[in-house]
Amino acid sequence: MAPLFRVEGLTFAYPGRAPALEGIDLELHARERLFLTGANGSGKSTLLRCLIGLARPQAGRIIAFGEEPTTEEQFRRLRCRAGFVFQDPDDQLFSPTVIEDVAFGPLNMGLPRDEAIAQADEALAGLGLDGFRDRITYKLSGGERRLVSLATVLAMKPEVLLLDEPTNALDEVTTDRLADILTGLPQAMIAVSHDPHFRAEVGTREVFLHQGRIVAERPAGHGARRMGA
Ligand SMILES: Nc1ncnc2c1ncn2[C@@H]1O[C@H](COP(=O)(O)OP(=O)(O)OP(=O)(O)O)[C@@H](O)[C@H]1O
DSSP: OOOSEEEEEEEEOOTTSOOSEEEEEEEEOTTOEEEEEESTTSSHHHHHHHHTTSSOOSEEEEEETTBOOOSHHHHHHHHHHEEEEOSSGGGTOOSSBHHHHHHHHHHHTTOOHHHHHHHHHHHHHHTTOGGGTTSBGGGSOHHHHHHHHHHHHHTTOOSEEEEESTTTTOOHHHHHHHHHHHHHOOSEEEEEOSOHHHHHHHOSEEEEEETTEEEEEEEOSHHHHHTTO
16 A cells, blocks of 8 residues: 655755755555654654645655645645644644634634534544533643644544654653553554653654664564554
8 A cells, every 4th residue: 555655865954054854765654653763853853844844855755645745735735634743732722722722623624613613522532531622721731731732633633643742741641641542543643752662652663863864763662563563
C-alpha cells in the first residue's frame, strides 16, 4: 500500500541559518506510530512543521496521501487530514469553553453546528473527557489541557496525527493514560518524544535525528510487538 507520507531529500534552513534539516527521506505507512527523537535542536519539530506546510523546505518533496501539496489551499486541506497537536496546548486552545475549542475545527471545516458539536462530544468521550465540555479552558490543569488539545484534533477525524512532544509537562499517570489512548487509536502517527519509555510503549518505529539528518532507525518496543513488527 502507498505510504501516507513520503518525504524525499527534504532540506530546510531558517533564514540566515545553516540547514535545520538536510536530505531527509522518510515514509509513514498505515497503522504506524513513528517516533522522531534526537538531541535538542536536531530538527524534529521543524520536520513535523514541514510535513504540513508550516515550514516550506528549500529542496526535496513531500507527498501526502498520494499528492504533492504546493499551494496554501492544498496545505490547508492537508492539515484537516493530518492533525497537528502542538507542543504547547496554549497554541491550540483559545476559546472560552472546552466544547467551543473542540468544535472549532469541525466548524472551520464547514460542518453544520449540530454535527460539529456531535463530533466534538464524540472526541471528548473517546478520551474520557465527557465531563469537561462546559469547563473553562484556561482553568484546566496542564495535563487536562494536553488531552483537550488532542480532542480538538481528533474532532476533525484526521487520518494521520502529528504530535510534538505530547508528554511534555505530564505526570506519570497522565503519561500512561496518553500512551493507552494513542495505542488505541486507529490513526497512523508521527510523534516527537525524548521519553524512551513512552516511545517503547507507543511507538512501532523510532527514527533518530542528529544535526538535521536521520542517523538511525529501528523498530520501537512494545508498540512494535503489538503490531507484529
Ligand atoms: N523559528 C526559528 N528561527 C530560526 N531558527 C530556528 C527556528 N526554530 C528552530 N530553529 C533552529 O532550527 C534548529 C532545529 O530546531 P527544532 O526546533 O526543529 O529542533 P528539535 O529537534 O525539535 O529541538 P528540541 O528537542 O529542543 O525541541 C535549531 O538549531 C533551532 O535553533
